[in-house]
Amino acid sequence: MTMTEAPTGVPTESFVAVPMPRIGDQAPAFTATTTQGAITFPADFAGRWVILFSHPADFTPVCTTEFMTFASMQDEFERLNTALVGLSVDGLYSHIAWLRTIKERITFRGMADVEVTFPLIDDVGMAVARKYGMIMPGEDSTKAVRAVFVIDPAGIIRAIIYYPLSTGRNFQELRRLVIALQAADALEIATPADWVPGEPVIVPPPGSCGTAKERVEDPSVRAVDWFFATKDVSEAAVMEAIDS
Numbered sequence: 516m517t518m519t520e521a522p523t524g525v526p527t528e529s530f531v532a533v534p535m536p537r538i539g540d541q542a543p544a545f546t547a548t549t550t551q552g553a554i555t556f557p558a559d560f561a562g563r564w565v566i567l568f569s570h571p572a573d574f575t576p577v578c579t580t581e582f583m584t585f586a587s588m589q590d591e592f593e594r595l596n597t598a599l600v601g602l603s604v605d606g607l608y609s610h611i612a613w614l615r616t617i618k619e620r621i622t623f624r625g626m627a628d629v630e631v632t633f634p635l636i637d638d639v640g641m642a643v644a645r646k647y648g649m650i651m652p653g654e655d656s657t658k659a660v661r662a663v664f665v666i667d668p669a670g671i672i673r674a675i676i677y678y679p680l681s682t683g684r685n686f687q688e689l690r691r692l693v694i695a696l697q698a699a700d701a702l703e704i705a706t707p708a709d710w711v712p713g714e715p716v717i718v719p720p721p722g723s724c725g726t727a728k729e730r731v732e733d734p735s736v737r738a739v740d741w742f743f744a745t746k747d748v749s750e751a752a753v754m755e756a757i758d759s
């Protein structure tokens with residue numbers, strides 16, 4: 516997908532057409548300087564899931580709450596074999612100063628002394644943000660929106676979420692999304708609206724009349740209709756299935 520026309524309000528001369536990565540695409544490759552040293556993406560993360568996310572700017576309040584929340588959940592993501600990689604259109608020294616300030620001075624929702632140990636990309640030249648479609652000129656031409664790319668161990672983009680500058684993300688939802696993606700792969704199921712581990716999962720619809728008949732007669736699934744069947748998978752079974 517390529518955005519070929521300047522959005523309303525953006526001067527045509529300042530608009531640069533950007534190909535937007537899509538779900539199912541190989542994650543665009545880049546090298547970058549980060550707060551944890553140089554990275555080659557996604558090669559350095561091969562074999563792991565990655566949440567690559569952008570935020571608008573260092574030393575801003577919503578972003579500060581997001582980083583504290585993500586950092587406090589890092590162990591939970593590690594248990595899901597999932598690495599966190601942040602990005603903003605700021606330089607390395609700004610990142611370092613901001614992360615030091617967060618650790619030394621900021622409290623939020625009972626969190627204090629929070630150390631951000633996942634890499635935060637210096638993207639002051641916007642090379643990565645442009646590659647991933649994180650700059651939305653109708654929102655802001657120099658700040659990245661709150662984008663989230665969930666990338667699987669083979670380097671394929673599996674989910675994309677965009678939030679505007681004004682709205683902090685829900686990090687429990689990001690954790691739920693990673694578990695749902697991993698469960699879909701491991702158990703060959705899908706997950707219904709508002710699913711959380713332990714709730715019934717969706718058995719994918721049958722692909723032929725024969726399998727539709729088998730589905731409605733299968734005692735191991737609850738077939739409400741031929742296309743709508745669920746089955747129980749306990750939370751422990753989900754977590755065991757996705758354990759890698």
Ligand code: BEZ
Pocket residue numbers: 571572575576577578579658680681
């Ligand atoms: C914030 O993180 O607080 C923020 C950043 C850019 C625009 C609005 C809010």
